[in-house]
Amino acid sequence: MKYNLKTSVPFIILLILLMLTSCTQIEKSEKEKSTDDSEIVYSFENPQTNQKFKIVHANSLFDRYFDKVKDIPSLSKLDLYNEEIIQPVYSDCFENGEYIHMVDAILNNAPTNELKVVSELIETRKDELNALIQESLLKSAQLLPSEHDVAVCVFPSNNSNISVYTVGAGKIVIPYNENFEDDFMKVSIAHEYHHSTWTEKYVSNHSGSVLDNLIFEGKAVMFEKTVYPNLDYKQIDYTYNQEFWAKIEPDLYKKDLQRSLEILYGGKGLPLLYGYNEGYKMIKSYLDINPNQSPKEWLALSTQEIIEKGKYLDNYK
Numbered sequence: 001m002k003y004n005l006k007t008s009v010p011f012i013i014l015l016i017l018l019m020l021t022s023c024t025q026i027e028k029s030e031k032e033k034s035t036d037d038s039e040i041v042y043s044f045e046n047p048q049t050n051q052k053f054k055i056v057h058a059n060s061l062f063d064r065y066f067d068k069v070k071d072i073p074s075l076s077k078l079d080l081y082n083e084e085i086i087q088p089v090y091s092d093c094f095e096n097g098e099y100i101h102m103v104d105a106i107l108n109n110a111p112t113n114e115l116k117v118v119s120e121l122i123e124t125r126k127d128e129l130n131a132l133i134q135e136s137l138l139k140s141a142q143l144l145p146s147e148h149d150v151a152v153c154v155f156p157s158n159n160s161n162i163s164v165y166t167v168g169a170g171k172i173v174i175p176y177n178e179n180f181e182d183d184f185m186k187v188s189i190a191h192e193y194h195h196s197t198w199t200e201k202y203v204s205n206h207s208g209s210v211l212d213n214l215i216f217e218g219k220a221v222m223f224e225k226t227v228y229p230n231l232d233y234k235q236i237d238y239t240y241n242q243e244f245w246a247k248i249e250p251d252l253y254k255k256d257l258q259r260s261l262e263i264l265y266g267g268k269g270l271p272l273l274y275g276y277n278e279g280y281k282m283i284k285s286y287l288d289i290n291p292n293q294s295p296k297e298w299l300a301l302s303t304q305e306i307i308e309k310g311k312y313l314d315n316y317k
Contacts, residue, residue: 040058041055041056042055042126042130046142049145051147051148051150052149054149054150055151056089056153057126059122060123062119065080065085078108085111094171097167099199102173103173111156115156115157122156132182133189144296144299145296148200151172152173153172165192166192169196169203170196190224191221194223207255209254210259211303214279215306215307218278219279219283221279223295238281240316244269244270247269247270248278264276282306285310286305
């Protein structure tokens with residue numbers, strides 16, 4: 001084929017210009033992506049095991065959401081919230097979470113203007129919060145190593161009664177509010193790291209009875225107290241109250257989540273956080289008899305092993 005230099009040169013120049021423009025756009029896109037990631041994600045790893053962690057500051061996305069709500073008031077706030085905030089962090093914070101129902105309020109309620117203040121507070125404290133969360137995760141991982149990546153996602157909240165949640169294996173959510181104390185955050189992260197690691201390894205073996213759920217929370221309380229023995233955020237009543245026990249004993253082997261929650265949180269004739277207290281004592285009773293067990297070893301124990309080998313029911317005979 002005959003090659004026509006005169007007609008080909010302009011085409012070649014145009015092609016080069018298009019390629020350069022394309023490369024510039026790709027570089028710009030990659031740079032913007034990197035900038036966005038660095039603004040909302042802080043990553044690190046366990047130097048001993050190379051377990052990877054990330055802290056996802058979903059609060060950093062709220063300004064853009066509020067700007068769009070202001071500029072285009074006709075848009076659905078919930079749809080906009082999902083597009084601007086939830087979807088960018090969904091993979092890290094929620095996807096395939098075994099306990100996704102725990103964050104229904106976060107997923108299905110568009111933010112109100114009051115959250116601006118909390119979001120700004122988190123932003124000013126971002127480095128401090130990163131340090132607190134990193135400390136707790138690394139301390140927890142040292143006692144209970146795992147190969148599973150873990151993401152801790154920080155959302156602003158105006159509900160001071162909300163605590164930290166495990167959404168599933170490797171997914172922890174902090175609905176941060178103005179009343180959060182730093183030590184409380186560290187203890188809570190340790191508690192939820194235990195839930196995350198247990199879920200990763202043993203959730204398929206969980207029958208979901210009331211007693212299972214007491215043990216589930218009792219293990220996490222024992223773990224938080226092991227990681228931070230000098231930070232006592234759950235006062236334990238070591239007495240064995242027959243009247244309270246009689247209220248829950250008939251329900252121990254029922255698979256009833258609502259009844260589990262009633263017992264765990266207390267109320268209806270039970271003390272505040274009664275189930276957490278009782279679950280912790282169940283683990284302690286086992287460890288008092290088997291004191292050389294590591295967190296990794298007692299993490300794996302079934303409910304029946306803990307109750308029977310810990311002789312816990314003897315306390316109520």
